[in-house]
Amino acid sequence: MVSKSKALPKGISAAEFDKAVRELRAIVGDEYVIVDDDKLAPYRKIMMPVPEAQHELSASVMPDGVEQIQRVMKVVNKYRIPVYPISTGKNLGYGSAAPVQRGQIVMDLRRMNRIIEVDPELCTALVEPGVTYQQLYDYLQEHKLPLWFSCPAPSAIAGPVGNMVDRGVGYTPYGEHFLFSCGMEVVLADGKVLRTGMGAMENSNTWQVFKWGYGPTLDGIFTQSNFGVVTKMGMWLMPAPPDYRPFCIQYPNEADITKIVEALRPLRIAMVIPNAVVIAHTLWEAPCTPVKRADYHTGPGAISDEAVKKIQKDHNIGAWNVYAGLYGTKETNDANWKIIEAVAAATGGKIITQEQSKGSKALEYRFDLMKGKPNLGEFGLYNWRGGGGSIWFAPVSQAKGAETLKQMQMAKTILAKYGFDYVGEFIVGWRDMHHVIDLLYDRSNPEQMQKAYACYDELLHTFAKEGYGMYRANTAFAEKVAATYGPVKRDVEKRLKKALDPNNIIAPGRCGISL
Numbered sequence: 001m002v003s004k005s006k007a008l009p010k011g012i013s014a015a016e017f018d019k020a021v022r023e024l025r026a027i028v029g030d031e032y033v034i035v036d037d038d039k040l041a042p043y044r045k046i047m048m049p050v051p052e053a054q055h056e057l058s059a060s061v062m063p064d065g066v067e068q069i070q071r072v073m074k075v076v077n078k079y080r081i082p083v084y085p086i087s088t089g090k091n092l093g094y095g096s097a098a099p100v101q102r103g104q105i106v107m108d109l110r111r112m113n114r115i116i117e118v119d120p121e122l123c124t125a126l127v128e129p130g131v132t133y134q135q136l137y138d139y140l141q142e143h144k145l146p147l148w149f150s151c152p153a154p155s156a157i158a159g160p161v162g163n164m165v166d167r168g169v170g171y172t173p174y175g176e177h178f179l180f181s182c183g184m185e186v187v188l189a190d191g192k193v194l195r196t197g198m199g200a201m202e203n204s205n206t207w208q209v210f211k212w213g214y215g216p217t218l219d220g221i222f223t224q225s226n227f228g229v230v231t232k233m234g235m236w237l238m239p240a241p242p243d244y245r246p247f248c249i250q251y252p253n254e255a256d257i258t259k260i261v262e263a264l265r266p267l268r269i270a271m272v273i274p275n276a277v278v279i280a281h282t283l284w285e286a287p288c289t290p291v292k293r294a295d296y297h298t299g300p301g302a303i304s305d306e307a308v309k310k311i312q313k314d315h316n317i318g319a320w321n322v323y324a325g326l327y328g329t330k331e332t333n334d335a336n337w338k339i340i341e342a343v344a345a346a347t348g349g350k351i352i353t354q355e356q357s358k359g360s361k362a363l364e365y366r367f368d369l370m371k372g373k374p375n376l377g378e379f380g381l382y383n384w385r386g387g388g389g390s391i392w393f394a395p396v397s398q399a400k401g402a403e404t405l406k407q408m409q410m411a412k413t414i415l416a417k418y419g420f421d422y423v424g425e426f427i428v429g430w431r432d433m434h435h436v437i438d439l440l441y442d443r444s445n446p447e448q449m450q451k452a453y454a455c456y457d458e459l460l461h462t463f464a465k466e467g468y469g470m471y472r473a474n475t476a477f478a479e480k481v482a483a484t485y486g487p488v489k490r491d492v493e494k495r496l497k498k499a500l501d502p503n504n505i506i507a508p509g510r511c512g513i514s515l
């Protein structure tokens with residue numbers, strides 16, 4: 001019965017697989033090991049430009065708690081069946097919930113969705129992997145706690161643990177999520193439970209307040225890796241500021257981005273602007289407004305610069321649209337607001353305040369995100385082209401004006417070669433920028449899918465040659481992206497993998513790490 005599985009794990013016979021499934025069911029309960037083709041369908045919804053068969057799972061297992069995970073580890077070690085852990089499984093555009101290699105069992109941690117603790121005085125939380133940002137938001141509202149967190153754009157359905165272990169980003173002053181995590185609990189491949197930082201000590205009450213503990217800090221090795229299953233994570237919450245003043249500054253020309261970054265970087269580094277500054281291109285804003293591509297461009301090829309200009313004019317969208325906020329008291333924000341006004345005036349930008357943003361979908365969802373209010377406004381991007389294909393191309397650069405047009409031109413030329421539009425934004429962190437480009441294509445069109453793959457590949461290699469590495473990558477390109485970081489790093493990762501997971505059973509292939 002079980003052996004009907006579409007994709008048995010590599011080297012495992014149907015009989016062995018059946019035995020393993022029976023043992024897993026004895027641990028987590030029959031209904032929490034799925035092998036039915038129909039029921040596995042949600043895990044297969046990939047946005048990657050490769051056939052689904054490459055990422056076909058053999059089953060999914062849903063443990064509820066550390067002890068069950070430890071027992072699952074025993075079984076999969078015995079049979080040498082790899083498991084691919086996911087938390088809320090919404091890694092859309094970076095790989096979704098499908099495993100990195102065909103035949104892996106998805107370990108879906110959605111049942112572990114407890115908010116274990118929120119400390120309103122220290123402003124910390126301890127959560128399990130299945131907790132969504134929406135759930136945490138609702139909890140804080142229900143308990144009338146004036147605390148904010150930072151979340152990514154798909155926050156209503158995604159969660160802090162999955163986002164943080166993939167080193168995702170958000171839009172409040174706590175937007176560099178790994179930086180604002182504090183303490184992890186990890187089940188290792190041999191079933192041992194590691195608590196990082198102060199959590200390693202018995203009776204410690206500082207796990208969520210001091211990251212480092214004693215000796216090497218281990219948290220980092222459990223992000224963008226496959227060395228363990230993260231079962232708890234501490235995170236810092238931000239006191240809701242008495243005055244929150246989000247704003248958008250629109251600029252008329254693509255070339256303006258150089259001076260935008262030069263003007264804003266000092267404010268960012270000095271923390272006058274405490275959150276990541278997003279500089280979104282017209283074609284990021286347009287689908288979220290919403291504007292239809294078909295009204296401006298039909299036929300093959302990328303949309304023309306003239307059509308983009310027309311969209312700007314017709315819908316009052318800037319060539320670049322800068323989003324940031326002030327977080328403080330009325331007095332501090334009044335003082336800093338003068339600086340923002342002066343910068344906008346000096347650089348030729350038009351400020352849009354929260355009051356002026358009413359009725360604009362594109363602005364409203366951003367202003368909500370910058371105060372950590374979950375929403376799904378950014379999913380408008382998928383109406384631009386249709387067909388459900390999306391890969392994020394996300395190189396890092398220095399936060400310097402000169403980097404922007406250079407990267408944008410490199411990307412635009414390659415995208416246009418394959419008939420794709422430049423849908424991008426720069427996110428100014430403290431000293432770096434993430435240049436995030438959504439390579440949107442029609443997954444139901446095999447030719448576009450091939451082109452999307454070739455396009456990402458060319459983008460990756462062209463940017464790597466210039467020294468630009470990805471901050472994070474789509475599962476389909478994990479191996480290729482890992483290769484751009486050189487052999488020594490990869491060798492160290494392999495040695496760690498050998499030491500921590502000698503049977504190679506936790507997500508082999510994730511981020512290019514495998515034995």
Ligand SMILES: Cc1cc2nc3c(=O)[nH]c(=O)nc-3n(C[C@H](O)[C@H](O)[C@H](O)COP(=O)(O)OP(=O)(O)OC[C@H]3O[C@@H](n4cnc5c(N)ncnc54)[C@H](O)[C@@H]3O)c2cc1C
Nearest residue numbers: 087088089090091092152153158159162163168169229230
């Ligand atoms: C329109 C749109 C906008 C987006 N905007 C953003 C954004 O602003 N910022 C951003 O960061 N992302 C963004 N994303 C990408 C993605 O959707 C989010 O990062 C999302 O938070 C990741 O999904 P998740 O939280 O469900 O993590 P999961 O999918 O559960 O996990 C991500 C990966 O981490 C690993 N993992 C997960 N849990 C564990 C665990 N417990 N132990 C070990 N390994 C684990 C797995 O390999 C998994 O595939 C966007 C996506 C879309 C479609």
